[in-house]
Amino acid sequence: MTDVELTWCCAPQEVSPALREQVLTCWxxxxxxxxxxxxxxxxxxxxxxxxxxxxxxxxxxxxxxxxLTAHVDGDLAGWLSLTxxxxxxxxxxxxxxxxQTAPAxxxxxxxxxxxxxxxxxxxxxxxxxHLVLTVRGGTGTEAFYERFGWREYxxxxxxxxLAADDLREEVQLWLPLSA
Numbered sequence: 712m713t714d715v716e717l718t719w720c721c722a723p724q725e726v727s728p729a730l731r732e733q734v735l736t737c738w739x740x741x742x743x744x745x746x747x748x749x750x751x752x753x754x755x756x757x758x759x760x761x762x763x764x765x766x767x768x769x770x771x772x773x774x775x776x777x778x779l780t781a782h783v784d785g786d787l788a789g790w791l792s793l794t795x796x797x798x799x800x801x802x803x804x805x806x807x808x809x810x811q812t813a814p815a816x817x818x819x820x821x822x823x824x825x826x827x828x829x830x831x832x833x834x835x836x837x838x839x840x841h842l843v844l845t846v847r848g849g850t851g852t853e854a855f856y857e858r859f860g861w862r863e864y865x866x867x868x869x870x871x872x873l874a875a876d877d878l879r880e881e882v883q884l885w886l887p888l889s890a
Contacts (some may be wrong), residue, residue: 715788715824720778723772726768728778733787735764741811747847748809751873755767767792767809774837779829781821788816791825795837808846826859834888841887847871848880861886 720726726734738760742750747764770776775797781789789812795805807829812822833839844861846852848871853863861884870881 714783716782716822717824717828718730718782720780721773721776723768723771726778730765730787731764731768733826734778734780734790737787737790737811737813738764738809740814744814745781746811746838747850747852748811751871763859770794770844777802777832779825779832781816781825783816783819783821786813788813788819789821789825793829793833793837793842795839803840805839805842807842810844816846822855823859824877826856830886832861839890843885843886846882846884848882853882853884856884 720730735757737746739755739757741748741753742760743753745753750759753786767778771778774795776794777792779793780787789810791834792808793805794808795802810822810825812825817859830842833842844856846856848866857863863882864885865883867881867883869878873879
């Protein structure tokens with residue numbers, strides 16, 4: 712497995728301009744490689760993705776919203792976001808979104824390291840009961856998450872319209888964090 716340096720950013724000021732540029736570049740590359748990370752109309756450019764990144768960074772807050780990055784030899788190899796609902800009644804679980812491995816880093820173990828760290832953080836640092844995430848049906852990504860203990864709990868048929876004749880289901884997965 713590749714030597715991966717993992718870093719959490721939990722406040723907007725922790726995201727340097729250089730890191731912001733790296734995340735933006737990764738998001739564009741992953742999107743344009745067919746990744747289901749929020750931009751179905753391809754190709755995308757940095758200007759298309761930048762507003763979503765600005766909102767993600769602006770929302771960072773300790774134990775509320777975090778950005779996990781993975782670097783290999785100083786280069787961003789992947790990242791994800793972890794958030795928890797603000798409502799007290801739902802604050803015991805977290806949502807994992809935007810899971811991305813840079814195309815050049817695929818197959819190197821970066822994704823596995825990201826998934827292990829988000830589970831560790833959710834359990835130990837944020838004291839969450841479980842994590843959830845959704846994936847676009849038809850991409851085969853469910854198998855990746857299942858390798859790390861994630862379980863399917865539902866499917867929303869025809870939830871995503873990628874084109875007039877391309878409706879996909881959204882698959883909901885969860886990972887229990889307590890023993």
